[in-house]
Amino acid sequence: MKMVLKIKFLIIPLLFLVSHLAMAQTGLNAGFVNGLWYSKTPFFAGDEVRIYTVIQNQSGFDIIGTVHFSNNDQPLGQSDFSIVNGRLIEKWTDWKVSQGENIISIKISNAKKVEIGKEPEAIELTANTLFSEKYDVDLDTDGDGIGDRDDLDDDGDGYSDEEENKIGSNSLVFDKPVDLAPSTAQQEDVEKIITDESNKDNTIFEDVIEKTTELANVITEKTIEIVDNTKEFLEEQKDKIDEELEQEEKEEILKDAPTIDENENPYVATILGNIPELKEIYGFLLSVLIYTLNSWWILLGLITLLLYFIWKVIKRKFRRRF
Numbered sequence: 001m002k003m004v005l006k007i008k009f010l011i012i013p014l015l016f017l018v019s020h021l022a023m024a025q026t027g028l029n030a031g032f033v034n035g036l037w038y039s040k041t042p043f044f045a046g047d048e049v050r051i052y053t054v055i056q057n058q059s060g061f062d063i064i065g066t067v068h069f070s071n072n073d074q075p076l077g078q079s080d081f082s083i084v085n086g087r088l089i090e091k092w093t094d095w096k097v098s099q100g101e102n103i104i105s106i107k108i109s110n111a112k113k114v115e116i117g118k119e120p121e122a123i124e125l126t127a128n129t130l131f132s133e134k135y136d137v138d139l140d141t142d143g144d145g146i147g148d149r150d151d152l153d154d155d156g157d158g159y160s161d162e163e164e165n166k167i168g169s170n171s172l173v174f175d176k177p178v179d180l181a182p183s184t185a186q187q188e189d190v191e192k193i194i195t196d197e198s199n200k201d202n203t204i205f206e207d208v209i210e211k212t213t214e215l216a217n218v219i220t221e222k223t224i225e226i227v228d229n230t231k232e233f234l235e236e237q238k239d240k241i242d243e244e245l246e247q248e249e250k251e252e253i254l255k256d257a258p259t260i261d262e263n264e265n266p267y268v269a270t271i272l273g274n275i276p277e278l279k280e281i282y283g284f285l286l287s288v289l290i291y292t293l294n295s296w297w298i299l300l301g302l303i304t305l306l307l308y309f310i311w312k313v314i315k316r317k318f319r320r321r322f
Helices: 002-026 161-166 184-251 266-274 278-294 296-321
Strands: 030-038 048-057 062-071 074-083 088-096 100-114 130-137
Touching (some): 030 100, 062 088
Antiparallel strands (some): 030 048
């Protein structure tokens, strides 16, 4: 009986020790640190990217093994590692990025415990030996660093995707965009219309200028004709007066009546005949009128004054009426 109890007491501590060793082995502090990172982000379909990971070992002994990289359960690469106790090591593989959903995974296999003077011993690492993350990779058609889902102009041809979709152009093809600008022929038609309209406006304006010029020329010609006729008439009268005065001076008969054409100027002839001294005044006035007609600025001034006085008279009459 005592012998049986002693055996039981020996078996219980032995089982506890075996169980503790097993737990210590399965709970080894070794594995991946902080998962994965990449040589650049963001990345797009077709890019060449390097995937990195770090393995740490705090198990109390050295460990060797293999780390596997995969995408959607398809191998990307693998690398053997040997890590000293208390150290970190970095491992990587290269990946040509594919469009769509990508699940990047890493795992450790064939882990073995390495001690001095002993053969490597297989161990089971259960903590931090498997990691994965998902990426929905977009396409960057024009290479501007913005994925097509967020890029308003996928092919970078200067026309937005919305514009190209409206007219049926492929928004992912740069070298075959639909020319949203007017064609050369259309541009020429527009320019022709604009030119025709401009020419039409110019023609109307030129017609108005031409008609106005013609009217001004007619008025000017008529005015010059009237002035010339008036001036000619006054000069004739002046010549007659000068001749008569000269004749009277020679004959010294100032009291005689002046010889004025009674048919053309009956009233003037009568007045001058009754008052001989007025003949000289009349001749002076004729000289002044002729000088005025020969001087355009004086004539225009007199016309302006005449129009001003006429306007004043009309204005007064309207005021009296209203």
